[in-house]
Amino acid sequence: MSALTDDTLPVTPRAMRDEMIVFAVMAALLAVVPFTGIYPFFVMQALCFALLACAFNLLIGYGGLLSFGHAMFLGTAGYVSAHALKVWGLPPELGIVVGTAAAALLGLVTGYISIKRQGIYFSMITLALSQLLYFLYLQAPFTHGEDGIQGIPQGHLLGIFDLSKPIVLYYVVLVGFLAGFLLIYRTINSPFGEVLKSIRENEPRAISLGYKTDQYKLLAFILSGTLAGFAGSLKVFVAQNASLTDVHWSMSGEIVLMTLVGGLGTIFGPVVGAFVIIAMQQYLAGFGQWVTVIQGVIFVSCVLLFRRGLVGELAHLLRRSL
Amino acid sequence: MAYGGIYLADEFILETSGLTKEFAGFFAVRDVALKVRRGSIHALIGPNGAGKTTCFNLLTKFLKPTGGQIRYKGQDITAMPPADVARLGLVRSFQISAVFPHLTALENVRVALQRQHGSSFDFWRSKSVLDRFNPRAHELLNDVGLSEFANTPAVEMPYGRKRALEIATTLALDPEMMLLDEPMAGMGHEDIDKIAALIKRISAKYTILMVEHNLSVVANLSDIITVLTRGQVLAEGNYADLSKDERVKEAYLGAGHG
Numbered sequence: 406m407s408a409l410t411d412d413t414l415p416v417t418p419r420a421m422r423d424e425m426i427v428f429a430v431m432a433a434l435l436a437v438v439p440f441t442g443i444y445p446f447f448v449m450q451a452l453c454f455a456l457l458a459c460a461f462n463l464l465i466g467y468g469g470l471l472s473f474g475h476a477m478f479l480g481t482a483g484y485v486s487a488h489a490l491k492v493w494g495l496p497p498e499l500g501i502v503v504g505t506a507a508a509a510l511l512g513l514v515t516g517y518i519s520i521k522r523q524g525i526y527f528s529m530i531t532l533a534l535s536q537l538l539y540f541l542y543l544q545a546p547f548t549h550g551e552d553g554i555q556g557i558p559q560g561h562l563l564g565i566f567d568l569s570k571p572i573v574l575y576y577v578v579l580v581g582f583l584a585g586f587l588l589i590y591r592t593i594n595s596p597f598g599e600v601l602k603s604i605r606e607n608e609p610r611a612i613s614l615g616y617k618t619d620q621y622k623l624l625a626f627i628l629s630g631t632l633a634g635f636a637g638s639l640k641v642f643v644a645q646n647a648s649l650t651d652v653h654w655s656m657s658g659e660i661v662l663m664t665l666v667g668g669l670g671t672i673f674g675p676v677v678g679a680f681v682i683i684a685m686q687q688y689l690a691g692f693g694q695w696v697t698v699i700q701g702v703i704f705v706s707c708v709l710l711f712r713r714g715l716v717g718e719l720a721h722l723l724r725r726s727l
Numbered sequence: 728m729a730y731g732g733i734y735l736a737d738e739f740i741l742e743t744s745g746l747t748k749e750f751a752g753f754f755a756v757r758d759v760a761l762k763v764r765r766g767s768i769h770a771l772i773g774p775n776g777a778g779k780t781t782c783f784n785l786l787t788k789f790l791k792p793t794g795g796q797i798r799y800k801g802q803d804i805t806a807m808p809p810a811d812v813a814r815l816g817l818v819r820s821f822q823i824s825a826v827f828p829h830l831t832a833l834e835n836v837r838v839a840l841q842r843q844h845g846s847s848f849d850f851w852r853s854k855s856v857l858d859r860f861n862p863r864a865h866e867l868l869n870d871v872g873l874s875e876f877a878n879t880p881a882v883e884m885p886y887g888r889k890r891a892l893e894i895a896t897t898l899a900l901d902p903e904m905m906l907l908d909e910p911m912a913g914m915g916h917e918d919i920d921k922i923a924a925l926i927k928r929i930s931a932k933y934t935i936l937m938v939e940h941n942l943s944v945v946a947n948l949s950d951i952i953t954v955l956t957r958g959q960v961l962a963e964g965n966y967a968d969l970s971k972d973e974r975v976k977e978a979y980l981g982a983g984h985g
Contacts, residue, residue: 616842
């Protein structure tokens, strides 16, 4: 675990100031996207994945826990939100709440089971649990199996914002992403985050200081799962469907890929990674099946050449924490 | 206070009886009765494979004994999880220096201070609330001569300093008893003297049980020494007596040493 985080820089007040500046720049850039002619659907999708990757990064980058089943949170929240919107006819805000709450509950249960083991065994349990859910969703009538839940009504958020208008939806998704990102940032830089980092750094020592480390890991797992679920609920409004793709294990792999490409344990890495991967899928779509091969090559070269990820390497060059 | 059980419980802060750890038929520790007097520096020595570290891990609850009992301040802690034992004031160190490498020295100490004063689960608050621990953390760093390293990540500190940091972190918990696992392992002479002086100094306030290979350190520091061989107690006493003991010489010191 520590090999992955060897180059983490300690967070100093200066680093926090740097990070807030980068955050402001990122927020400003994202805010002007609709006026640049960039396809907003692509950016919205990327934002959902960016939040998902950030949630995943909270767990591995700061808690040292590699979950290989994070798609289960994305998919579960997606299905529950979609069902709530379409079948129960709930308004968007409640649809998001219900979906996110479902992910939180799932995080509590799966976290409780998986944190009992460490390292690769932890990862395997998360993978097994997500596979279990995949087959459940494949069979469950409410998910409509291979078809997925289609044609989800977008509705009016809080009765005011018409989410069927792309520009409105874009800003709602952007606000959701920024809020989720800030919550993760705060968590990392909170009293809880300090304990979490100490557990990542040296768990036996944290125990010897009197910390019941399982409780901290469980809370990190639930937070990460809940935020991943929030990303899944937002994504329902963007894609207007909820399908098996989002609970498939390859989605979990993609989350790992995004985080590694951007930079594990960096604040902004997962965002960059998500945009790179989604952009590749979007703009290389013409290559058909070859996209997977190209992704594989990029993944391998990233691990070989930029072990710290794009943002991680940049941060190392600048001797800053990003 | 001077009568019967109460007196005994007060005199000995940590006691074991019949402490045993068996790994599939092999007894790493067998029937060990250990009594650590409050306020003393007690050393646990023995040749390689004598079961010192196993014994140590049993006392700190990082291993579960297969038999026997451990009592700390008169309370049976045999079945207690390690984090709870730490909360009672029985705190351990590790053979390989146990610091949080990518946290600064100050943050290392602060994590320990934070544990005692709650709010460790608050993920919605800024960590600037931890700044209230800074004065005490600086004090502790100053105590072990690490003031200048306060903002240095532990990973960049020299080895001897890491050990000092580890001790400062342990002291932050305000323990009653410290268990030190080979505090001098892998250190040069200069560092050994510094850490030995530090241990001597803190022993005025705390009870210390240590496992140590370096005999001159043991000789200088310890009030009482327990010698283990093959998982069992061979002898107990002060250094002067033990160094004359034929059994100890044979088992541990070797013929040419005395």
